[in-house]
Amino acid sequence: MNSQVVTNPEDIARLYRELSLFPSLSRADVGPVVTSQYGGKYSNIYTEWSQRDLDRNENVNFCRQYIVFHDDKSVVYSGASGNCTEIKGELQSKDSPSGDMKAVVRECTIKGEDKQFLEIWSKNIKMKSINLTALKKHGKVYEDDQFGCLVWSHSETHLLYVAERKRPKAKSFFQSESPELSSIGDEEETVRREEKETVKGEQFVFHEDWGEGLVGKSCPVLCVLDIEGDNVSVLEGVPDNISPGQAFWAPGDTGVVFVGWLHEPFRLGLKFCPNRSSSLYYVDLTGGKCEQLTSGTSAVSSPRLSPDQCRIVYLECAVFGPHMQCSRLCMFDWYTKKTSVVVDMVNRPGEDGFTGIYSSQLSRQCWSADSQRVIISCPQRSRKDLLMVDTSTGSVTSLTSKSDVGSWCLLNIERDLMVVSCSSPNCPPRLRVGFLPPRDSQEEVVWVTLEDSQILPEIDWQILTFTPPPEQDNSQYPGLDFEALLIKPKEVKDGVKLPLIVTPHGGPHSVFVADWFLYSSVLCRMGFAVLMVNYRGSTGYGQDNILSLPGNVGTQDVKDVQFAVESVLKGDEFDMQKVAVSGGSHGGFLACHLIGQYPGFYKACVSRNPVTNLASMIGSTDIPDWCMVEAGFDYTTDCLPDPAVWEQMLNKSPIRYVTQVQTPVLLTLGEDDKRVPSKQGIEYYRALQAKKVPVRLLWYPGNNHSLSKVDAESDGFMNIALWIIQHLWK
Numbered sequence: 001m002n003s004q005v006v007t008n009p010e011d012i013a014r015l016y017r018e019l020s021l022f023p024s025l026s027r028a029d030v031g032p033v034v035t036s037q038y039g040g041k042y043s044n045i046y047t048e049w050s051q052r053d054l055d056r057n058e059n060v061n062f063c064r065q066y067i068v069f070h071d072d073k074s075v076v077y078s079g080a081s082g083n084c085t086e087i088k089g090e091l092q093s094k095d096s097p098s099g100d101m102k103a104v105v106r107e108c109t110i111k112g113e114d115k116q117f118l119e120i121w122s123k124n125i126k127m128k129s130i131n132l133t134a135l136k137k138h139g140k141v142y143e144d145d146q147f148g149c150l151v152w153s154h155s156e157t158h159l160l161y162v163a164e165r166k167r168p169k170a171k172s173f174f175q176s177e178s179p180e181l182s183s184i185g186d187e188e189e190t191v192r193r194e195e196k197e198t199v200k201g202e203q204f205v206f207h208e209d210w211g212e213g214l215v216g217k218s219c220p221v222l223c224v225l226d227i228e229g230d231n232v233s234v235l236e237g238v239p240d241n242i243s244p245g246q247a248f249w250a251p252g253d254t255g256v257v258f259v260g261w262l263h264e265p266f267r268l269g270l271k272f273c274p275n276r277s278s279s280l281y282y283v284d285l286t287g288g289k290c291e292q293l294t295s296g297t298s299a300v301s302s303p304r305l306s307p308d309q310c311r312i313v314y315l316e317c318a319v320f321g322p323h324m325q326c327s328r329l330c331m332f333d334w335y336t337k338k339t340s341v342v343v344d345m346v347n348r349p350g351e352d353g354f355t356g357i358y359s360s361q362l363s364r365q366c367w368s369a370d371s372q373r374v375i376i377s378c379p380q381r382s383r384k385d386l387l388m389v390d391t392s393t394g395s396v397t398s399l400t401s402k403s404d405v406g407s408w409c410l411l412n413i414e415r416d417l418m419v420v421s422c423s424s425p426n427c428p429p430r431l432r433v434g435f436l437p438p439r440d441s442q443e444e445v446v447w448v449t450l451e452d453s454q455i456l457p458e459i460d461w462q463i464l465t466f467t468p469p470p471e472q473d474n475s476q477y478p479g480l481d482f483e484a485l486l487i488k489p490k491e492v493k494d495g496v497k498l499p500l501i502v503t504p505h506g507g508p509h510s511v512f513v514a515d516w517f518l519y520s521s522v523l524c525r526m527g528f529a530v531l532m533v534n535y536r537g538s539t540g541y542g543q544d545n546i547l548s549l550p551g552n553v554g555t556q557d558v559k560d561v562q563f564a565v566e567s568v569l570k571g572d573e574f575d576m577q578k579v580a581v582s583g584g585s586h587g588g589f590l591a592c593h594l595i596g597q598y599p600g601f602y603k604a605c606v607s608r609n610p611v612t613n614l615a616s617m618i619g620s621t622d623i624p625d626w627c628m629v630e631a632g633f634d635y636t637t638d639c640l641p642d643p644a645v646w647e648q649m650l651n652k653s654p655i656r657y658v659t660q661v662q663t664p665v666l667l668t669l670g671e672d673d674k675r676v677p678s679k680q681g682i683e684y685y686r687a688l689q690a691k692k693v694p695v696r697l698l699w700y701p702g703n704n705h706s707l708s709k710v711d712a713e714s715d716g717f718m719n720i721a722l723w724i725i726q727h728l729w730k
């Protein structure tokens with residue numbers, strides 16, 4: 001075999017184990033400025049990381065702290081202050097604004113029962129540990145990014161968080177009554193009260209939840225802990241037709257501002273779906289009066305209060321339509337109660353190259369100290385950059401576009417000290433800090449690395465740009481181009497042509513930015529080239545690019561990927577007899593389309609939780625609107641099955657071409673997938689079996705759409721690599 005590909009399973013596993021060690025940065029907080037007696041200033045940087053532990057079969061979360069000496073505008077010295085500490089059981093944590101206290105929501109199992117505690121730490125003492133489970137004021141605390149929050153009041157006397165609404169105990173009509181209580185004591189009184197609150201016939205009522213990644217999260221409520229009084233109250237006044245989340249304290253702690261998502265007539269999947277009808281609200285703590293701050297005709301997210309507590313920026317996009325779109329950055333003036341658009345949607349990038357805002361979540365803090373600028377990390381074509389927005393002028397400046405690092409993520413900013421994670425396809429995440437230059441200055445940010453990582457010299461990467469041929473131009477949205485990341489081994493032996501693995505992203509409205517990808521890095525170290533295609537419809541290229549795809553899935557996206565592959569194969573670097581295709585979700589949809597529409601071209605196919613039949617998916621997915629929109633139809637909540645629509649859906653689905661498939665297919669399915677139900681993969685699996693096409697199906701219990709648990713991810717990789725090797729060199 002004239003190749004340089006690693007094929008021995010033990011060697012592959014060793015490579016995977018080596019590269020899976022690199023942790024990812026999930027959070028950073030900047031502590032208060034401390035001035036030493038000699039006038040030196042320093043701040044503590046608290047960071048949280050996540051790392052795969054293949055032996056414990058879990059993602060391990062740990063923290064590490066650093067100290068940064070500065071003069072409020074530049075870093076003088078920095079270094080780690082201690083080693084890493086695993087943080088197990090901590091659902092949420094947050095230092096108080098002064099840094100004097102820390103709140104922790106902790107989950108632990110006591111005598112076989114899961115319980116949740118809200119802890120208040122000060123210096124070296126755990127001052128309070130409130131058993132939230134025993135209080136029975138609400139259900140489980142929300143720890144997710146969609147609804148969850150843990151916020152200190154400005155006064156540091158109250159804590160705000162989100163939990164599941166308390167549901168009365170349900171019992172059968174035929175359950176025997178508890179024996180008459182002999183004596184009335186506190187305990188008995190509690191049991192008696194609970195008996196009264198118990199309802200019959202409600203044990204099996206269906207409670208819809210918010211879908212994939214939010215299973216069991218149905219009715220969030222805003223909760224406030226009065227730290228002095230040790231009592232928890234559920235905020236009144238939130239309208240019954242909305243689910244609140246992403247809450248924070250209003251100026252002066254007079255009340256709470258939050259995002260409310262409409263959940264009538266029913267809930268649709270919310271994860272990766274920022275296009276759900278939602279508004280900003282304010283609920284007054286005293287009277288419980290609730291006020292809607294934004295129009296209610298759009299979808300909003302990530303409200304962030306300015307340091308001077310005068311304005312709130314937030315992201316806004318249209319309701320329904322493509323699930324990820326170009327957002328507007330809007331602002332609500334707390335005192336005039338007026339909203340304004342700071343940065344509008346970008347249909348086509350202009351000369352300045354700014355392609356629009358595609359972030360679905362702003363960083364925890366994103367304001368400059370002067371309350372004039374906002375920092376946003378978001379995709380700009382195939383990179384992810386830090387953008388500085390001047391909220392007075394709406395001007396957008398990239399702080400990182402000249403960098404050779406492909407992906408920058410703002411973790412936090414406090415008093416203009418930015419904490420970022422940055423990485424590239426050949427460089428795992430690094431932790432850096434740097435001061436935001438003064439407003440209107442032309443200075444570049446001076447970045448200081450707190451935690452470095454070495455560039456992998458064996459990996460080379462580049463961004464390729466493609467212009468579709470005239471016959472594939474979109475007449476409604478003409479002149480659009482698209483890109484792909486090409487990741488390949490730096491050293492290639494003479495005479496060796498590289499095998500190529502083609503990977504279209506899912507979404508379809510998402511994007512591959514030049515970030516660190518574990519799978520692509522290991523495949524590259526094994527000797528494969530990997531082509532990660534950002535076909536038309538990807539985010540980061542303007543709203544027109546996104547709008548060009550709905551109604552054209554299964555043709556435009558498929559042709560874009562094939563055009564990119566055939567363009568790359570025109571060179572003599574790659575072996576066109578050794579091309580595989582691999583994708584997940586909509587990327588799996590494309591992988592299955594490609595082997596059906598180009599029979600024999602791909603020698604192996606891997607498909608993770610693929611969409612294989614839009615017509616059969618619409619009735620079982622948590623995002624039925626996605627099926628309608630991507631098939632080219634408008635969605636309304638009262639829409640009903642229509643044979644003509646189903647016919648169109650079927651015609652745009654990979655299952656339509658399954659009779660042409662010759663390529664061996666590996667399917668990997670998550671048992672708990674609410675997004676693309678596993679029956680989609682099974683439908684395709686059976687069709688291949690019936691045609692006697694080599695097919696293998698891996699079924700991962702306890703895994704959902706992302707198949708991101710350590711077992712599924714590591715086992716999945718090994719099987720993917722060996723499947724490709726088996727069929728590219730048979």
Ligand SMILES: CC(=O)N[C@@H](C)C(=O)N[C@@H](C)C(=O)N[C@@H](C)C(=O)O
Binds near residue numbers: 584585623
């Ligand atoms: C961009 C995005 O995620 N859109 C959502 C509506 C979504 O879940 N789409 C799926 C069909 C999908 O393709 N998801 C991709 C991102 C995946 O890899 O899971």
